[in-house]
Amino acid sequence: MAFWNRLKNFGQNQGFSVADYLSKANDPLPETQRTEIGANLQLLYADFERIVGRPFDPRRDRDNSNAPRRAQKCRNAIWIHLSLLSHIRTLPQEILQKVFFFVALDTTLTVTRERQLRTLCSVSRRWRVAATNHCALWTSLPLVCLSIKDPSPRKVQNNAKVLELHLSRSGVLPVEINCVISIDAWETRKTSIQKILQLLIDNCRRWGTVSLTLPLDILTQTLLPVQDNLPLLSQLTLSFYTSSSGIESNTGDHVHVNCFSNAPSLRSVSLQSISLHRTPQVGYYIVPSDSKVVTVNLPWSQLEQFSGYSSGRDTIYQDLLAAEPSGLRSMKYVVKCFTRASFSPTRSVVLPKLESLSIEISGNGSDLPSHLETLIVPSLSVLAVLGSLDSCPQNPLTGVISRMIRSSGCSLRELNLQNIDIRINAFAEILSLSPNIVKLDIPHTNTEGLQRLFLDPNSPNPVLPNLKTLVLWTTRHYGALGSDAARPAVIDAYTLMKMVRSRTVDLSADSEQNVGLFSPLEELTVHGYDIRNLFSTFLEGFLSHWPTGSLGGGKPYRDVKLHLELNKQMQEMENLNLEKYLGFTPILIWRNVPHLLGQLSESTDGIIPGDYMFHFRARAASLRNRWKSLLLHDARKTRFAWQFHFFHGAFEGDYLRLRYFPTPLDDESMWNLLTQY
Numbered sequence: 001m002a003f004w005n006r007l008k009n010f011g012q013n014q015g016f017s018v019a020d021y022l023s024k025a026n027d028p029l030p031e032t033q034r035t036e037i038g039a040n041l042q043l044l045y046a047d048f049e050r051i052v053g054r055p056f057d058p059r060r061d062r063d064n065s066n067a068p069r070r071a072q073k074c075r076n077a078i079w080i081h082l083s084l085l086s087h088i089r090t091l092p093q094e095i096l097q098k099v100f101f102f103v104a105l106d107t108t109l110t111v112t113r114e115r116q117l118r119t120l121c122s123v124s125r126r127w128r129v130a131a132t133n134h135c136a137l138w139t140s141l142p143l144v145c146l147s148i149k150d151p152s153p154r155k156v157q158n159n160a161k162v163l164e165l166h167l168s169r170s171g172v173l174p175v176e177i178n179c180v181i182s183i184d185a186w187e188t189r190k191t192s193i194q195k196i197l198q199l200l201i202d203n204c205r206r207w208g209t210v211s212l213t214l215p216l217d218i219l220t221q222t223l224l225p226v227q228d229n230l231p232l233l234s235q236l237t238l239s240f241y242t243s244s245s246g247i248e249s250n251t252g253d254h255v256h257v258n259c260f261s262n263a264p265s266l267r268s269v270s271l272q273s274i275s276l277h278r279t280p281q282v283g284y285y286i287v288p289s290d291s292k293v294v295t296v297n298l299p300w301s302q303l304e305q306f307s308g309y310s311s312g313r314d315t316i317y318q319d320l321l322a323a324e325p326s327g328l329r330s331m332k333y334v335v336k337c338f339t340r341a342s343f344s345p346t347r348s349v350v351l352p353k354l355e356s357l358s359i360e361i362s363g364n365g366s367d368l369p370s371h372l373e374t375l376i377v378p379s380l381s382v383l384a385v386l387g388s389l390d391s392c393p394q395n396p397l398t399g400v401i402s403r404m405i406r407s408s409g410c411s412l413r414e415l416n417l418q419n420i421d422i423r424i425n426a427f428a429e430i431l432s433l434s435p436n437i438v439k440l441d442i443p444h445t446n447t448e449g450l451q452r453l454f455l456d457p458n459s460p461n462p463v464l465p466n467l468k469t470l471v472l473w474t475t476r477h478y479g480a481l482g483s484d485a486a487r488p489a490v491i492d493a494y495t496l497m498k499m500v501r502s503r504t505v506d507l508s509a510d511s512e513q514n515v516g517l518f519s520p521l522e523e524l525t526v527h528g529y530d531i532r533n534l535f536s537t538f539l540e541g542f543l544s545h546w547p548t549g550s551l552g553g554g555k556p557y558r559d560v561k562l563h564l565e566l567n568k569q570m571q572e573m574e575n576l577n578l579e580k581y582l583g584f585t586p587i588l589i590w591r592n593v594p595h596l597l598g599q600l601s602e603s604t605d606g607i608i609p610g611d612y613m614f615h616f617r618a619r620a621a622s623l624r625n626r627w628k629s630l631l632l633h634d635a636r637k638t639r640f641a642w643q644f645h646f647f648h649g650a651f652e653g654d655y656l657r658l659r660y661f662p663t664p665l666d667d668e669s670m671w672n673l674l675t676q677y
Contacts, residue, residue: 028089041081097134114142135171146185156192174208174232211237223259230263239272261297272309307332332358350376361387369400384416398426405433416441422449444474447492455502466519474528504660524658563610585634594675597624
């Protein structure tokens with residue numbers, strides 16, 4: 001055909017095969033060749049219109065499905081010409097490198113950064129040159145993960161080669177390191193693993209952001225050469241294994257880690273000590289161990305962010321407090337037992353810039369109140385005290401927190417207390433000292449406790465006038481969990497709703513009077529209660545048998561009765577005239593019906609039992625679209641949205657979330673909110 005001959009002759013005249021050029025090169029064409037290709041493209045457009053009877057449409061003619069067979073070669077030729085004239089070929093190398101950088105930073109992709117870079121380098125010679133010459137693309141070194149019992153020599157060797165490649169292409173820029181080596185891998189492949197470690201040590205002056213999970217003796221021996229050679233290290237995440245027998249038996253009862261003691265740029269540190277015990281039967285397993293005391297020597301006084309996780313004996317928290325870092329802004333400490341060995345009960349600790357403090361204790365925390373008495377934190381705005389403390393009116397924790405806030409002169413914006421009694425006066429004092437709290441997490445309380453949270457706009461001292469998020473937790477159960485006698489704690493639903501109303505619709509009723517003085521409660525989350533019965537006063541049993549759990553598994557696919565039951569329920573909803581129930585449709589949202597219909601419609605083929613016969617997915621999509629406008633109509637009027645989440649067989653996982661909208665949302669934003677968990 002004429003157009004195909006033109007394409008063939010064009011390639012021959014230019015001295016190249018068009019197909020080969022497209023597959024092997026991505027370089028910009030000279031202007032003379034672009035002019036000839038453009039002229040040839042116009043002739044192809046004319047040929048296509050003559051054959052098909054209409055002009056070529058890039059959106060309509062993206063594939064051959066909309067073009068007659070006799071025009072398919074012409075369509076293919078047009079797309080080849082368009083590809084040759086693509087503006088991507090004319091992008092400057094600097095622009096390509098910026099695009100590549102954003103692709104490499106995209107955390108939403110499922111492939112690793114190393115795979116992304118490999119793909120970019122394989123497109124064309126021009127792209128490869130652009131990628132390999134852009135040092136910033138290669139600063140994040142690939143993960144070194146040697147955590148299996150016996151890593152093969154080839155895997156260790158491949159890790160070393162990839163590291164060398166990234167280090168050479170990243171120039172002299174600071175690098176990001178992520179290395180995980182298990183004790184078993186270290187014991188079985190120490191010689192080959194030392195080659196990888198030596199490669200990292202040789203480039204230690206370029207360490208910028210470092211995450212290491214290593215046996216303790218690597219830190220105390222192998223990494224010693226990095227000491228005093230870390231000028232660029234700014235962020236350190238360090239997890240180290242200590243074992244009760246074996247590799248560290250020669251280190252004594254007190255172990256010092258000195259390799260990071262001199263790092264002038266270090267500002268953020270996360271430490272985790274993992275105590276291991278080894279038995280011939282099961283190998284290593286994590287246990288609290290009192291066999292060693294670990295001291296990690298760091299430039300504590302210059303830190304701005306710190307988080308520590310301790311399962312054994314260490315001096316991490318004690319060393320941090322002793323340094324009193326004046327620039328520390330965030331501190332989180334998780335420990336099994338908080339004892340007086342972790343702090344000095346006679347010396348006050350001043351942390352002038354500390355904004356966020358979180359302490360979590362999984363075991364004995366009886367000494368924690370004594371420690372909080374010693375803290376002076378004038379900038380504190382976020383406080384979380386979590387863990388095992390006696391929850392009784394005599395518990396001194398609430399009073400200690402109140403005195404700490406008063407003596408520090410701080411005002412909290414977020415408060416999370418798991419084990420207190422909010423009915424005592426000390427808690428009311430905490431709230432009065434921090435009127436700007438916007439988020440409050442508290443444990444289960446009774447009617448009296450809920451009444452303390454009512455907002456009275458006419459009061460001279462209203463309680464938490466700016467509260468926007470409230471979270472209630474319970475872990476109390478009666479009877480053995482899993483038995484018929486097991487049941488979660490019960491909350492006063494009527495008083496709870498009355499409290500919510502005082503912070504939402506009642507404020508809106510006097511909006512002109514309250515403008516600028518009070519913030520409405522935007523979100524209430526209730527965890528661990530019997531969510532199914534919590535609002536039985538307000539919710540009827542409509543669609544209560546709709547399956548909320550997984551529809552997958554083996555037997556359901558063969559259970560014809562289940563298929564028929566699902567079809568019956570679907571038919572009942574399809575036959576429901578929802579227009580007759582305007583004003584009552586929020587019950588469908590409370591029961592997560594729109595979300596469940598969306599899950600059904602978006603499930604992949606073969607997931608829903610009986611779908612091959614009853615077409616549940618297509619019917620669910622049609623039903624949700626049909627109900628959308630009616631559900632939005634009532635949702636805009638109520639300005640409330642309830643969301644339920646059930647974990648079958650575990651009350652602690654159940655939660656209910658209430659959201660309130662003081663100002664109307666647009667339809668799409670409202671619908672997205674109503675259909676998600």
